[in-house]
Amino acid sequence: MRFAPTEDQVDFRDAVRALLADTCPPEAVRAAWGGRVGEETGGGGGDGRVRAAWSALAEMGVLGVLVPESAGGLGLDDEDMVPLLVECGRAALPDPVTATAYVAAATLRDVGGEVADGWLPRLAAGEVAVAAGPLGDAPLAGALTADAFLVGDDAVLRWIPAGDVELEPLESVDGSRGLARLRGAATAGTALVEGPAAATVSAAAADRAALGAAAELVGLSERMLAMTVAYASERRQFGVPIGSFQAVKHQLADASLAVAFAAPLVLRAANSLAHGDPDAGLHVSMAKAKASSAARTAADASLQCHGAIGYTVEYDLHLFMKRAWALSAQAGGPDQHRARVRAALGLR
Amino acid sequence: MDLTWSASEESFRAECRSWLEEHVPRPGLPSGDTSEGFALHLEWERLLHRDRWAVVSWPEAYGGRGASLWEWLIFEEEYYRVGAPQRVTQNGIFLLAPTIFEFGTPAQQDHYLTRMSSAEDLWCQGWSEPNAGSDLAGITSRAARDDAAGGWRLTGQKTWTTRGAFCTHLFGLFRTDPDAERHRGLTYFLVPLDAEGVTVRGFGRLDGDEGFAEVFLDDVFVPDGDTDPAGGGTLGAVDQGWGVAMATTTSERGLTLRSPGRFRATAGRLVDLAREVDASGCLSELVADRVADAWIDAEAYALFTLGDVTDIVEGRSPGARSSYNKIFWSELDVRLHEVALELLGADAELDGPWMKGYEFALSGPIYAGTNEIQRNIVAERVLGLPRK
Numbered sequence A: 001m002r003f004a005p006t007e008d009q010v011d012f013r014d015a016v017r018a019l020l021a022d023t024c025p026p027e028a029v030r031a032a033w034g035g036r037v038g039e040e041t042g043g044g045g046g047d048g049r050v051r052a053a054w055s056a057l058a059e060m061g062v063l064g065v066l067v068p069e070s071a072g073g074l075g076l077d078d079e080d081m082v083p084l085l086v087e088c089g090r091a092a093l094p095d096p097v098t099a100t101a102y103v104a105a106a107t108l109r110d111v112g113g114e115v116a117d118g119w120l121p122r123l124a125a126g127e128v129a130v131a132a133g134p135l136g137d138a139p140l141a142g143a144l145t146a147d148a149f150l151v152g153d154d155a156v157l158r159w160i161p162a163g164d165v166e167l168e169p170l171e172s173v174d175g176s177r178g179l180a181r182l183r184g185a186a187t188a189g190t191a192l193v194e195g196p197a198a199a200t201v202s203a204a205a206a207d208r209a210a211l212g213a214a215a216e217l218v219g220l221s222e223r224m225l226a227m228t229v230a231y232a233s234e235r236r237q238f239g240v241p242i243g244s245f246q247a248v249k250h251q252l253a254d255a256s257l258a259v260a261f262a263a264p265l266v267l268r269a270a271n272s273l274a275h276g277d278p279d280a281g282l283h284v285s286m287a288k289a290k291a292s293s294a295a296r297t298a299a300d301a302s303l304q305c306h307g308a309i310g311y312t313v314e315y316d317l318h319l320f321m322k323r324a325w326a327l328s329a330q331a332g333g334p335d336q337h338r339a340r341v342r343a344a345l346g347l348r
Numbered sequence B: 001m002d003l004t005w006s007a008s009e010e011s012f013r014a015e016c017r018s019w020l021e022e023h024v025p026r027p028g029l030p031s032g033d034t035s036e037g038f039a040l041h042l043e044w045e046r047l048l049h050r051d052r053w054a055v056v057s058w059p060e061a062y063g064g065r066g067a068s069l070w071e072w073l074i075f076e077e078e079y080y081r082v083g084a085p086q087r088v089t090q091n092g093i094f095l096l097a098p099t100i101f102e103f104g105t106p107a108q109q110d111h112y113l114t115r116m117s118s119a120e121d122l123w124c125q126g127w128s129e130p131n132a133g134s135d136l137a138g139i140t141s142r143a144a145r146d147d148a149a150g151g152w153r154l155t156g157q158k159t160w161t162t163r164g165a166f167c168t169h170l171f172g173l174f175r176t177d178p179d180a181e182r183h184r185g186l187t188y189f190l191v192p193l194d195a196e197g198v199t200v201r202g203f204g205r206l207d208g209d210e211g212f213a214e215v216f217l218d219d220v221f222v223p224d225g226d227t228d229p230a231g232g233g234t235l236g237a238v239d240q241g242w243g244v245a246m247a248t249t250t251s252e253r254g255l256t257l258r259s260p261g262r263f264r265a266t267a268g269r270l271v272d273l274a275r276e277v278d279a280s281g282c283l284s285e286l287v288a289d290r291v292a293d294a295w296i297d298a299e300a301y302a303l304f305t306l307g308d309v310t311d312i313v314e315g316r317s318p319g320a321r322s323s324y325n326k327i328f329w330s331e332l333d334v335r336l337h338e339v340a341l342e343l344l345g346a347d348a349e350l351d352g353p354w355m356k357g358y359e360f361a362l363s364g365p366i367y368a369g370t371n372e373i374q375r376n377i378v379a380e381r382v383l384g385l386p387r388k
């Protein structure tokens, strides 16, 4: 028994944290904002990508963590990947690392075949970005710049190169999402898996999408809290730092408590997915439900403790907060995941 | 990460389980916070000790099995799983003992530890006073030096002393240097309750059980006791009691007092109750959600403590993070019972196990340092917010 990342995992995580601090500061996230929302909030005319960070991540091997060594990756597993996604969240990196390097990489690795042989090496090298999600009407993040789409349901899992499908762009409250709906995906691209096996593979992809979002939410929450602690230690009212007021302290303590107890659920779910634990789906749902509500708590407390400065688009907090709003509801919100836990407990 | 138990840990679990299943009293014992129940709990404690299950993680010399912290967790999980009796020895074995292991002289360790694990000596905790609760450093009970007799004379009053009326000994803080700054000049004392000048008065808690006591000390003589501990004494250095006491409070807030097995067992019973209600067609989705949520929290607590144990085993101290545990387990315990009462509907008010458990759970956010104080600690020492 040992419930902590290995030394290698800690080193890798720290290296990624430092790399993203350099290549994806809040200014870069802001510059990635685009569309109407981007314009209205004074952001850049971006497309939801921070390419300097993306290529640095590729160079460090992050995009190929799950890709087999034979295809140019590191051949590692969920336990190695998930802590790095926490770091992507901490930086509010808008690029589709979860969809590309986690969901798509693991799925292609597991199903194999021609598509996998063709795309996995490019994926590990950072040459391509993937948007992933359920086959249907749901908005897909990173769709506007995706080179391929991975979409599935119980009956089929499809791989669709960009260009083979029509995009309906959507405006997200988070201007860096690169959001769009796919039109006609049900018949586009290649069917990677069809028939009864599709349900299992699609479910595993959905689980990884949910766990990736949960990991990013943990990072986002920790970052919002760190920003708020720093602000509350400096900002003075009534002649003292506002962080010395107990009402401020207790809100932040509560938010950090929620995050502290969500994070272990995320780590455990990664371990379960890596080992094919039959309860992995349940563990993912526990993690996503709690990480989503913890992020809400952290965002609310952070905004309240900032006062009006937090309620502007000039200040950075909103970049993190709006991503947290988006990810809490993506890949299943708390309600949907609690329902899965309920079912596993044999309750209605 | 490795979330599997080794073969030897699994066989340890099997051994715990079969012993417990064979020996746990059925039906359960009456509350250990009544004199009748306390006597029956003592018999149980002595049985645990006889078969070396009282303090599994202690060295064999003191009645333990030299089990690892992981094995201790396993034992606790099995203990609560079968619904074994509450530990009336807990304040000694979980709170005082770690302090004796850390600060006691060899003579004190030899004298106290075995008597504690065998439930011969029963310890209560004397921190709080009528005018010093959260502000523990405000205690006024004092100990005056008596050089001629080679010891101290203790005077003052302790209160809220859990099971004080049934215990044989008290550990607590007393002011030895009245001129020193508040946190200095305190000394940690070990006091036999049959010493001359001690008066103990038990009184009822919220649930009516005589679980509380006031302890009055009127010029009670306690020897230095470092070489001959039989009559009590001081633990750790004179005037350094605050630091010694803090070692105990970390145990109390952290995992030793409230192992995850306890809340997982309660969460399991809650799920069973919800299934019964569901089977009769009366489970609302709203309450089912709260059941699921509380069950997830019990799992989250268990995982968090696996992280704690990993840290401890690898030599990293949890420090102020133990305040996270305290807030979380105490509020989780309240939630688990609140949801259960909701499931019981009109039967909630009956004087049954869930109501009794609820009444006890409500004290969790108060004892072991109130949750407001724990939130201050998290904010200041974990997050680093300014004290002033």
Ligand SMILES: Cc1cc2nc3c(=O)[nH]c(=O)nc-3n(C[C@H](O)[C@H](O)[C@H](O)COP(=O)(O)OP(=O)(O)OC[C@H]3O[C@@H](n4cnc5c(N)ncnc54)[C@H](O)[C@@H]3O)c2cc1C
Residues within 6 Å of the ligand: B124, B125, B126, B127, B128, B129, B132, B133, B134, B135, B159, B160, B161, B162, B163, B363, B366, B367, B368, B369, B370, B371, B372, B373, B376
């Ligand atoms: C079931 C039970 C068992 C106990 N067993 C023992 C025992 O065995 N031995 C022992 O010594 N004591 C014991 N206690 C006492 C316990 O340690 C105290 O109740 C606790 O420290 C709080 O002190 P108080 O009750 O005097 O409340 P107070 O300190 O008067 O607090 C009252 C309220 O004010 C709040 N408050 C106080 N200071 C602050 C602050 N700085 N910031 C924010 N809020 C604040 C508190 O959080 C609380 O909500 C027990 C208590 C209970 C309920």
